[in-house]
Amino acid sequence: MAITVNIYYSGKNGNARKFAQEMVATGTVSSIRAEDGNIRYEYFYPxxxxETVLLIDSWKDQHSIDVHHASPMMSQITMLREKYDLHMRVERxxxxxxxxxAVDKAFIKE
Structure with missing residues (x-):
């Protein structure tokens, strides 16, 4: 069963967007997407x-998330969160x- 975590990063003076841009520019996003078990890792702007950025982060299972959280990459992510003084709201x-x-598919145009 896949797990999707929505993380809403909020800050001031555009810091949430700067954080997401730095995550992409440093290659951190690409590295996370390459991790075993990662299904999706994308930022969106409401x-x-x-002042908010939404991260949609999907994983194959809890074990994949646990391995990701134990990786050295998390210290870099934490450092960037602190650098930009971001607050988080999380949905799982x-x-x-x-x-x-099938009844819902009638409303979906592919």
Whole structure:
């Protein structure tokens, strides 16, 4: 069962976006995406909140997340969070193994 974690990073003076940009520029995002068990690691900017960045971070299972959290990369991420004085709000979701129900598919244009 896949696990998706939404992390909302909030700061001041554009720091959340600067954090995400530095994560990409330093290659940290690419390294995380290459980790075993990573399914998705993407940043998004809410249209109505310029001081927040949403990270959608999906993993194959809890073990993959635990390995990621134990990696040396986490100290770099923590350092950048502190550098930009970010606060976090976290949501965690488990995948629906059955997928999208047929009644919902009627509303999806692929």
């Amino acid at each position: 249209m109505d909140d310029p 979701y488990l995948s629906d193994e059955a997928g999208i129900p």
